[in-house]
Amino acid sequence: MTLNLSVDEVLTTTRSVRKRLDFDKSVSRDLLMECLDLALQAPTGSNSQGWQWVFVEDADKKKAIGDVYLANARAYLSSPSPEYGEGDTRGERMGAVRDSATYLAEHMHEAPVLMIPCIEGREDKQPLGGVSFWASLFPAVWSYCLALRSRGLGSCWTTLHLIRGGEEKVADIVGIPYEKYSQGGLFPIAYTKGTAFKPAKRLPAADLTHWNAW
Template identity: 35%
Template sequence: MDVVDAMRTTGTCRYFSGDPVPEEVLLSAFDAARFAPQGGNRQPVRWVVVRDAERKRRLRDWYLEPWKAYLKGIGTGDIQVGTLPKVVTDADHFAEHLDEAPAIVVCCAELDGLHPTDHALGRLSVVGGASIYPTAQNFCLALRAQGVASALTTLLCGYEPQVKELLGIPDGMITAAHIAVGYPAHGFPTRLSRTPVEDIVFSETYGTPLAPSGA
């Protein structure tokens, strides 16, 4: 599959068919994911594949708490989920049925393998994620190339102590994302909605659009 086609059609899947994803498919995706860029080639990312039904239910129950709190804050009064935009109702279905995904992959990282260079700027430090999330996206793209869908979420990261205990994740490791994996129930999107490129790319100074050559 062409890499650009993969990038343009790897959306967040919220409805899975339930068919199991073979180990060799997952291993192939993990193998490709390793080649993402990371600071100093420290390779801090580790993975835990969760298939056990009870463990997945535990993860779903923890996920539902922050999701329902977020959902409650949308709109006012006794708003019904069915009256919300489709993207929200789809996300609610995903939350309610998270445990039905064939696998939930926990993306972990070694703290000592991260090297944030922005921690003294007086704002949220984000640079450490540069050694984690490109690998996670590579994993999702490699799955897409094999016809497997995914949904990356960070809501469960707030339950890191519980997740680490449930899955035996050792000290010195963090949980950076949880990725639901499975074959899509309704196929892949043909077009994802994104901000136009002319609104997000600038030349020399912020706000000055980058125009095509000859324009």
């Protein structure tokens, strides 16, 4: 199923979906690959295309990955929330964000599919590293999320499994060559409960914009 959404609608309503993921409805491999074919049109540095994509359907492996994520998430989510000024929409939403993040951490393994996007190399061993390194993966990853949204599926870009040795643990679980490939996140993939999503409250663009100088 492809939703009849304009480009602007897809861009403004692709949310981080946590509580509205339907864990009971299966997702076909054909659909996952259809979205990947679209995502692979994204640009990469020097046309390197050094990406690899790991999809995990096996229940035992999902549980093992979920356990790594949950352990790291509990430590992270127990830390104090950032403080924002009065009237700042980020502060107003922080409680709901923390609540939904906790829910996803506890149910990550229940998603029909977990996806781990990888890029060839290790950031600390690249001559440019940093932004230049990840810029060859992240455009395709976000394209994948947009493709999911346009077909009635959702996901959430999570990274907590990467800390505290978790990346290497997950690499062992699914056989990713840790020294050769870096993981760019962990994505639960599922159909969404309902397909109507609204634009989120964001800081005004004018407050974030500089012309010719800071």
